[in-house]
Each structure stands twice: as C-alpha cells, then as structure tokens.
Amino acid sequence: MKITDVVITPIAMKDPPLRNIQGIHQPYALRSILQVGTDEGLTGLGETYGDLAILSALRKVAPRLTGLDPFDLNGLERIIRETLGATAGRATHGLVGEASDEKTLATVLSAFEVACWDLQGRALGRPVVELLGGKVRDTVPYSGYLFFKPSVHNPDPGYEPDRWGEAMDAEGIVAQARRMVDGYGFKSLKLKGGVLPPSEEADAILALRDAFPEHPLRLDPNAGWTVESSIAVGKKLDGVLEYLEDPTGGIDGMAAVAREVSMPLATNMCVTAFSHIPPAVKVDAVQVVLSDHHFWGGLRRSRELAAICRTFGIGLSMHSNSHLGISLAAMTHLAGATPELTYDCDTHYPYLVEDVVQEGVLEFIDGAVRVPSASGLGVDLDLDSLARLAEQYDKCGFDTRDDITPMRAVQPGWDPVIPRW
Numbered sequence: 001m002k003i004t005d006v007v008i009t010p011i012a013m014k015d016p017p018l019r020n021i022q023g024i025h026q027p028y029a030l031r032s033i034l035q036v037g038t039d040e041g042l043t044g045l046g047e048t049y050g051d052l053a054i055l056s057a058l059r060k061v062a063p064r065l066t067g068l069d070p071f072d073l074n075g076l077e078r079i080i081r082e083t084l085g086a087t088a089g090r091a092t093h094g095l096v097g098e099a100s101d102e103k104t105l106a107t108v109l110s111a112f113e114v115a116c117w118d119l120q121g122r123a124l125g126r127p128v129v130e131l132l133g134g135k136v137r138d139t140v141p142y143s144g145y146l147f148f149k150p151s152v153h154n155p156d157p158g159y160e161p162d163r164w165g166e167a168m169d170a171e172g173i174v175a176q177a178r179r180m181v182d183g184y185g186f187k188s189l190k191l192k193g194g195v196l197p198p199s200e201e202a203d204a205i206l207a208l209r210d211a212f213p214e215h216p217l218r219l220d221p222n223a224g225w226t227v228e229s230s231i232a233v234g235k236k237l238d239g240v241l242e243y244l245e246d247p248t249g250g251i252d253g254m255a256a257v258a259r260e261v262s263m264p265l266a267t268n269m270c271v272t273a274f275s276h277i278p279p280a281v282k283v284d285a286v287q288v289v290l291s292d293h294h295f296w297g298g299l300r301r302s303r304e305l306a307a308i309c310r311t312f313g314i315g316l317s318m319h320s321n322s323h324l325g326i327s328l329a330a331m332t333h334l335a336g337a338t339p340e341l342t343y344d345c346d347t348h349y350p351y352l353v354e355d356v357v358q359e360g361v362l363e364f365i366d367g368a369v370r371v372p373s374a375s376g377l378g379v380d381l382d383l384d385s386l387a388r389l390a391e392q393y394d395k396c397g398f399d400t401r402d403d404i405t406p407m408r409a410v411q412p413g414w415d416p417v418i419p420r421w
C-alpha cells in the first residue's frame, strides 16, 4: 500500500467561552483534519491543532508523503525530519509548556502517524487498539472537565449560546459538575483553575468534595501560582485532591512544591518532551505525567512515555485540548491499549456541539467511551459537516488560537502574567 494523496482541511468549531490563566477561549476552536489516501482506495484520518504554524508545517510535509507505505512509521518520521529540519518552528500555545522546534515536529509526526495507524487498521480489518497490542480495557474512563466561564462570548459571535451557562464561583462550578455527571456519568472531576484567586479555587474544590464525596478531584491552574501559593493550596486541600496539576511553573518550582504537599503533582506543562524527563526525575518534580499523543509524537511515542513512567514509578494520565471525534477515537484506542494509564483521561468533548465524524460511534456511558471495534480508528468523516466547519474556518476571522485578545475585550488591559498569585 502506498500513499497517493493527502488532503488537509482546517476547520473551526464553535467553542464556549472557557476561562483559563491566559484569558478566555475564542468563539471557535481551530483544528486541522487530515485525509491520507492510498493506492488501495483507503483513506486514513488524522486530527491536530489548527493554528497556522502547524497547518503550514503539515502542508509542507504532505506532498513529500506520496509513495510512502503507511506501515513505515520510521520512514514517516524520516521524511518529516528531512522536510522540516531543525527549524520546524515554535507553534504550540502557552498552556502546554514551552514551544520548541522538536515539539512542532512531534506534533506534525503525530497527526500523520495517527492517519497511518488508521490506514493500517483499515487495510488489515483490525481496530487500532489491536495494532497497539490489544485491549487492556473495553471502555476508557474520562473525567468531567470543569471550567469557570461566563454565559456568553463578548462580542457575541452570533450563534446560540452554549448549554452550560455561567460558572464564575463555587456554586456555578458545582452546578456545572452536576450536569456533567448527570449527562455523561463521569466518575472523576477536574477543575481548570488559574482564574480566581487560589483560595477561592480551593473553596470551589471543597464545595465539589461536599457535593461529590466519591469523585476523585483535580485542580489545574496552568502554572498560575507561585511556589508559596501552591504550597498553601496544597496544604488546604490535603487529602482532598487526587492530584494537583501544574500549580506552579518549571521543574524546580514543581519540585519545591512537591516536597511540601502530600498529594501527587501532575503536569502537562513542565514535562512535555522526552528531554524533560531526566531533570524532572532527578528532583522528583512530578508524580503524574499527562500524556498527549498530539504533541508527544503520536501513539508509538505515547507508549514509550508510558514505559518510561512505569520505569520511574510515575503515574500516567492524559491531557486534552478542544478536539473532535478523530482525536477522541485516537485517544480512546491509545488508552484502551495502555495499562500504565490508570487515571481517567481529560476531554473537552462535552463542550463540542459539532463534529466531523458520524454520530453515534463515540458515546459517553458511565463516563467512559467504548473502544471502537471497527477497522482502524473506527470513525468515518461526515463530509457535509467537514465542508460546513471548513467554511466556518474561512469566515471566523483568525488563524491561530489566542485566549488573550478576547479576554481584553472583557477586561481591558488584561495581562496574562504567570505566576499571577
């Protein structure tokens, strides 16, 4: 089987005004959708960030893939390295750690790699989970991802407001959590912090603890706090959190917090590439790493990460950005085949109101998604939806994620300084 053509479609999907340390989500989230065609008439699907820098890198690589066998993943990496060289560009946004050429390269590799796994599975008539070694679980549990948010975007993008309403205090977060748990059955909850002063966010966690006594809870301010503030929150939430995620920035900062608090510290900011692991292990900075196949270099690399975490006794969880069904399918196959992944995975999926894959395959039952059993990733494109979301991209008025500018519309002079507290 040989790759004959690659179609890359940037899309924009409606996204609620979710708050974080940088500001607020734009009214649309951007993604790149990959269709990799072969001489056998099969098409493999991939999905990644839609930011222009990534899109440009994907477009540079695409024509070079003609003739490649989708089973040759080492060949895929070689072509990508040759094409992008050592200057792939710094493309990721600030919420997943430092941008680097290597991370951009890993992101591009991942997008095409997932499409190749899909092709391999389709060619063999096997689901991707089987190519990754077989299922270690039939369903993959996800956690309910809670965000502080206003009820509407400002300015109004002209579409129906989202169904989640306002949540700018502990009461609003508990109500949001109730809807997440009732609607999706989530068995654990994660609160995106870095929005209110740390003690108020700790109070929101305590309110969640009262309302959901059995649910493991996580809090993630995306490095918004100083070491001192992080320790204070860690002590206040002693015995309450399953883990505290990126309270402060950097390996040394996290290590200083880890020495003083009882709960594990997790990260998708200070350990986001293989080169970060040795220094983090040396000072015991993090006890849980959130994998994310999108920027760790794909499904193979994510399993290498799992093995390294196992070796050093580090827990493994999974990170998410706003994503569509192709990514959810890839995450579910990966998690379905990865025994080290013992924490419920993150997902933004409940905030999604439009997808490019057909309905009904990826459903949350009791907070979990069944690993698809059809060939490849097990999802197919809905071409009408893809065209509609592509048109939305052309009209949305931006080509790169930016949480700061829309925040300045809400709060003039907004300065996304880190740490803030």
Ligand SMILES: O=C([O-])C(=O)C[C@H](O)[C@@H](O)C(=O)[O-]
Pocket: 018, 019, 020, 095, 096, 192, 220, 222, 268, 319, 320, 321, 322, 346
């Ligand atoms: O766990 C995390 O750090 C994230 O999920 C980062 C995301 O970008 C999230 O903060 C968001 O979507 O605003």
Ligand SMILES: [Mg+2]
Pocket: 220, 222, 245, 246, 267, 268, 269, 319
């Ligand atoms: Mg995080």
